[in-house]
Amino acid sequence: MKILVPVKRVVDYNVKVRVKADGTGVDIANVKMSMNPFDEIAVEEAVRLKEAGIATEVVAVSCGVAAFQETIRAAMAIGADRGILVETDVELQPLAVAKLLKALCDKEQPTVVICGKQAIDDDSNQTGQMLAALMGWPQATFASKMALGDAGGQMRATVTREIDGGLETLEIKLPAVVTTDLRLNEPRYATLPNIMKAKKKPLETVKPADLGVDVAPRLATLKVAEPPKRSAGVRVADVAQLVDKLKNEAKVI
Amino acid sequence: MQRESMEFDVLIVGGGPAGLAAAIRLKQLANEKGTELSVCLIEKAAEIGAHILSGAVMDPRALNELIPDWKEQGAPVTTAVTEDRVIFLNETGGRKVPNGLLPDCFLNHGNYIVRLGNVAKWLGEQAEALGVEVYPGFAGAEILYDETGAVKGVATGDMGVTREGEQGPAYQPGMELHAKYTLFAEGCRGHLGKQLEAKFNLRDGVDPQTYGIGLKELWEVPAERHEPGVVVHTTGWPLPSDTYGGGFVYHLEDNLVAIGYVVGLNYTNPHLSPFEEFQRYKTHPEIRKYLEGGKRLAYGARAIAAGGLQSQPKLVFPGGALIGDDAGFLNAARIKGSHAAIKSGALAAEAAFEAVTAERQRDKLAAFPEAFKSSWLYEELHKTRNFKPYMKKGLWMGSLLFGFDQKVLKGKAPWTLHNSSDHDKLKPAAECPKIDYPKPDGVLTFDRLSSVFLSNTNHEEDQPCHLQLKDASVPIAVNLAKYDAPEQRYCPAGVYEIVRDESGQNARLQINAQNCVHCKTCDIKDPTQNINWVVPQGGEGPIYQGM
Numbered sequence: 001m002k003i004l005v006p007v008k009r010v011v012d013y014n015v016k017v018r019v020k021a022d023g024t025g026v027d028i029a030n031v032k033m034s035m036n037p038f039d040e041i042a043v044e045e046a047v048r049l050k051e052a053g054i055a056t057e058v059v060a061v062s063c064g065v066a067a068f069q070e071t072i073r074a075a076m077a078i079g080a081d082r083g084i085l086v087e088t089d090v091e092l093q094p095l096a097v098a099k100l101l102k103a104l105c106d107k108e109q110p111t112v113v114i115c116g117k118q119a120i121d122d123d124s125n126q127t128g129q130m131l132a133a134l135m136g137w138p139q140a141t142f143a144s145k146m147a148l149g150d151a152g153g154q155m156r157a158t159v160t161r162e163i164d165g166g167l168e169t170l171e172i173k174l175p176a177v178v179t180t181d182l183r184l185n186e187p188r189y190a191t192l193p194n195i196m197k198a199k200k201k202p203l204e205t206v207k208p209a210d211l212g213v214d215v216a217p218r219l220a221t222l223k224v225a226e227p228p229k230r231s232a233g234v235r236v237a238d239v240a241q242l243v244d245k246l247k248n249e250a251k252v253i
Numbered sequence: 254m255q256r257e258s259m260e261f262d263v264l265i266v267g268g269g270p271a272g273l274a275a276a277i278r279l280k281q282l283a284n285e286k287g288t289e290l291s292v293c294l295i296e297k298a299a300e301i302g303a304h305i306l307s308g309a310v311m312d313p314r315a316l317n318e319l320i321p322d323w324k325e326q327g328a329p330v331t332t333a334v335t336e337d338r339v340i341f342l343n344e345t346g347g348r349k350v351p352n353g354l355l356p357d358c359f360l361n362h363g364n365y366i367v368r369l370g371n372v373a374k375w376l377g378e379q380a381e382a383l384g385v386e387v388y389p390g391f392a393g394a395e396i397l398y399d400e401t402g403a404v405k406g407v408a409t410g411d412m413g414v415t416r417e418g419e420q421g422p423a424y425q426p427g428m429e430l431h432a433k434y435t436l437f438a439e440g441c442r443g444h445l446g447k448q449l450e451a452k453f454n455l456r457d458g459v460d461p462q463t464y465g466i467g468l469k470e471l472w473e474v475p476a477e478r479h480e481p482g483v484v485v486h487t488t489g490w491p492l493p494s495d496t497y498g499g500g501f502v503y504h505l506e507d508n509l510v511a512i513g514y515v516v517g518l519n520y521t522n523p524h525l526s527p528f529e530e531f532q533r534y535k536t537h538p539e540i541r542k543y544l545e546g547g548k549r550l551a552y553g554a555r556a557i558a559a560g561g562l563q564s565q566p567k568l569v570f571p572g573g574a575l576i577g578d579d580a581g582f583l584n585a586a587r588i589k590g591s592h593a594a595i596k597s598g599a600l601a602a603e604a605a606f607e608a609v610t611a612e613r614q615r616d617k618l619a620a621f622p623e624a625f626k627s628s629w630l631y632e633e634l635h636k637t638r639n640f641k642p643y644m645k646k647g648l649w650m651g652s653l654l655f656g657f658d659q660k661v662l663k664g665k666a667p668w669t670l671h672n673s674s675d676h677d678k679l680k681p682a683a684e685c686p687k688i689d690y691p692k693p694d695g696v697l698t699f700d701r702l703s704s705v706f707l708s709n710t711n712h713e714e715d716q717p718c719h720l721q722l723k724d725a726s727v728p729i730a731v732n733l734a735k736y737d738a739p740e741q742r743y744c745p746a747g748v749y750e751i752v753r754d755e756s757g758q759n760a761r762l763q764i765n766a767q768n769c770v771h772c773k774t775c776d777i778k779d780p781t782q783n784i785n786w787v788v789p790q791g792g793e794g795p796i797y798q799g800m
């Protein structure tokens with residue numbers, strides 16, 4: 001069984017981001033980048049499935065600029081066997097990524113795609129779902145637990161998802177797309193020997209055109225702004241004043 | 254679980270200018286001579302440059318030698334110094350020193366204003382392109398010795414050890430890195446360097462090292478206040494004239510201004526807070542004029558080894574060498590160490606390369622200190638060697654004497670003055686005036702916690718505390734009783750806190766280790782040297798972006 005794990009390079013979660021003065025986006029010049037934490041969980045889950053003898057190969061894939069190679073290497077240091085980078089300088093939006101992943105799935109024929117539920121930079125939470133739709137595969141999103149098994153000759157995934165007020169358990173047929181939530185597992189530390197070994201694992205680079213995918217952006221960003229500073233609280237004298245303020249200043253009632 | 258190990262020709266611990274220059278020089282020589290040479294560099298920060306905090310006005314001399322075409326190679330060294338302003342501040346105003354009166358070492362014509370972290374990142378890329386194996390995220394935690402007692406490498410730290418020191422679920426053992434020669438480039442107050450100095454008696458016959466703490470912020474200012482290339486150095490207010498220190502304002506590119514403050518760690522009043530001095534420094538009319546309407550982007554702090562030649566330990570020992578600020582190569586009169594770090598790294602690399610090609614290993618690289626002695630760097634450091642000791646005589650007298658030394662004697666004074674240690678200089682709190690620091694306004698001045706937030710520092714909480722106390726009773730019995738717990742004030746990250754129970758009794762020291770920005774001040778200034786800084790898990794600590 002082959003597992004495909006898409007990984008994205010994002011601003012490190014420890015770094016406080018800054019909106020560019022001209023409002024065109026977040027300043028990422030000289031900023032430390034890391035693997036999207038949900039993707040790290042996805043890689044860890046895939047590698048555990050391989051270590052458990054269920055999966056035979058874990059392929060890490062990424063779409064973006066040449067530096068995204070680092071992220072694939074990081075996935076290999078956790079235990080992915082090989083990597084594919086779809087290299088492009090074009091700003092990629094979720095649909096473009098989903099289409100690229102579809103092309104890779106057509107080529108690689110994985111049994112499961114495990115991806116992060118969302119990337120911590122744009123928080124889109126769309127790519128996994130779009131990929132499942134494009135492939136016509138079942139999907140189980142926000143997995144906090146997953147198991148793969150054979151039921152009557154059909155491979156299935158049993159996935160527990162965190163939903164409002166409880167847990168929901170789904171069973172889906174494979175091939176399928178599973179997206180990971182925070183509690184699925186705790187990714188291991190990449191050790192120095194494994195990072196050294198990862199440098200020697202195969203990493204293939206292709207271009208969107210090689211896959212026949214048009215990645216041109218469909219959405220335009222109008223403006224990026226910092227959240228407004230919270231203004232100081234005020235003390236009201238009585239209920240009447242509170243109601244008045246809510247009505248006329250906050251305009252919420 | 255057993256540690257894996259790997260062999261290299263040369264191992265370098267620390268990816269600052271010194272370590273990276275050594276790595277680059279080694280590979281340049283190997284490539285020129287067509288020989289195989291394996292070079293490995295480890296760095297405790299999550300990425301190269303993320304633990305570098307500097308000014309910085311860089312003298313390009315060493316970089317010119319190392320990578321002559323650095324401009325074409327896209328080095329982030331672009332803002333040439335256009336003007337020097339040296340100002341003596343008093344409480345309300347300041348007097349600019351005419352440039353004609355300044356010793357040459359205070360003038361920066363031909364130098365560049367850089368973000369040293371970015372320069373390090375770029376040097377890291379150059380090193381990797383030359384074939385150096387660069388591994389950020391791994392700290393040298395332990396020195397390894399062979400059976401003859403020579404250094405045979407280092408081990409990286411274990412990961413996933415719990416606070417109690419047990420192997421947690423994520424436990425991963427460190428790795429042993431063995432080499433014919435190991436170069437230690439940890440910067441000021443290296444944690445392994447300190448052990449090497451003790452083990453091989455490297456400080457015998459030299460003065461104690463003396464230090465400063467440097468705090469820095471990066472600001473984005475309105476274009477009309479920005480004067481790219483302008484370098485401002487100040488001395489005087491807010492520090493009393495018997496305390497060594499001063500500030501800097503460097504106008505970088507892109508409307509960025511680096512502002513910082515350095516306080517000599519031989520200060521005597523335990524009530525002094527370097528952080529608060531820095532904050533109120535910014536309120537001086539001569540300084541605030543550069544920042545008004547701007548926005549603070551980043552904050553951090555780092556100790557500076559300022560003792561110069563007199564305080565320099567022996568540079569070599571069997572199996573390796575100390576380079577850069579790990580060996581105190583900084584020129585304190587110029588507060589410049591980046592060029593010295595690069596030069597010392599390159600010189601050590603040349604000695605190591607020669608030794609490895611001669612099939613030697615784990616002996617003393619005697620050629621390194623020899624080459625240093627006949628280099629321009631030695632000449633430069635020799636000329637300004639009396640700066641720090643003169644400054645012990647107070648600001649006015651010190652400046653006068655140093656000016657005389659440099660202008661009249663051209664640094665060739667027949668005397669060499671001596672340094673003494675910093676940790677034993679504090680006077681009892683009861684004998685010193687309390688200092689009333691103004692409250693932060695949240696616009697120009699800030700509190701410590703919101704500042705540390707901007708250093709992006711982070712440490713796994715469930716790991717052994719990396720600030721070790723030799724004796725757990727000392728913080729209360731000595732530090733609090735006698736000095737009113739000075740660690741509460743000198744730590745630029747608010748790591749040390751005295752907490753009491755509801756009745757205000759039972760004081761104890763709480764160590765918020767996850768806030769540490771790896772400046773090493775506590776390891777230096779603790780009055781009884783009771784605090785030992787050791788490396789936390791690799792990849793943790795601040796994430797500076799071009800500081």
Ligand SMILES: Cc1cc2nc3c(=O)[nH]c(=O)nc-3n(C[C@H](O)[C@H](O)[C@H](O)COP(=O)(O)OP(=O)(O)OC[C@H]3O[C@@H](n4cnc5c(N)ncnc54)[C@H](O)[C@@H]3O)c2cc1C
Binds near residue numbers: 266269393590591
């Ligand atoms: C506030 C301030 C202002 C300054 N201004 C200037 C200036 O204007 N001009 C100038 O030229 N110089 C300036 N300096 C000095 C200059 O920054 C230093 O001299 C220079 O950075 C020293 O280089 P280095 O490579 O020896 O050490 P560092 O730059 O300190 O680098 C050491 C590296 O080693 C890593 N390391 C440490 N221990 C370990 C370990 N055990 N395992 C793995 N990695 C480790 C550290 O994380 C760090 O990345 C200033 C310094 C300060 C603090």
Ligand code: SF4
Binds near residue numbers: 720746747768769773
């Ligand atoms: S704990 Fe020590 S090394 Fe860490 S920030 Fe505070 S003074 Fe610096």
